[in-house]
Amino acid sequence: LFSSPLAWSEEILQLLMVWATFLGASALVRRNEHVLIGLLNDRLPAAVAHWNTRIFNIGIVMLCAVAMLFWGLELLPFSRFRSTPMLQIPYYWIHVSIPISAVLMLYHSLVRLITNDRLIADERELAPPEATRDAVTAKE
Template sequence: MLDYVEETAVTVLLGTMVVVVFLQVIFRFILKSSLPWSEELARYLMVWAVFIGASMGAKVGAHIGVEAFVKLLPQRIGRYAPVLAGLITAAFCVIMVGLSLQVVQKIQGSGQVSPAMLIPMYWAYLALPVGFSLMALRSIQVVFEKLFLARGSAQ
């Protein structure tokens, strides 16, 4: 279910971004006028797509890893490296959720709005705690799969 929600969200966000940027190009070069909100909206759509997409990357193991280091470890220890990496990633993401929520609260309290669209800026910043929450969840999911599902399939 979460896979479907993430994939749909990223698809809608990126699709909308493409349409908005395309409209901006049409307006600027053909109609000799520009849409004042298009670049801002495209930027916020990209931020949301990146943070939700990072969660998808965490699930499939697409994030940068240091395989050369893992290969230097004895095989017995090296097989637990993905579990340790997942736990460290999850812990980092949980810390970032807390910190990013503080940022969102400060921005919400300030009443800051975006320059062109005049929407509350905290909506753009909410991508951080949402994205880090999803990445923490996915990292824990990967650790669980490595520890329990791999062991179950080996038996």
């Protein structure tokens, strides 16, 4: 193991990089820091921007997560019997990060969808009618 440190460290780094990439993507979805279509949202009225965010930003993330989950699960049976050359770690442990991250991305996207609706409903309930009307006219 320690007689050729570069070979085994490269395998560990590869495993950690794959896990960090996919878990990092799900963390970005959770914090709402992934790539957004913000340029368009800034120019749209508030109600239209809300639906644009829901349909495009959250929807595209969910669509990608479903694709990652589907193809990630299809990849797992093929990687079970292949191992890394030096440490003999099954590639399964590298590739399992894809469906795990996809499930986390779906979960965080669903939470974002639900909380966005609740926040908007709470804002409408708390705001007096004239304040809502004034805010809408000011934005237009």
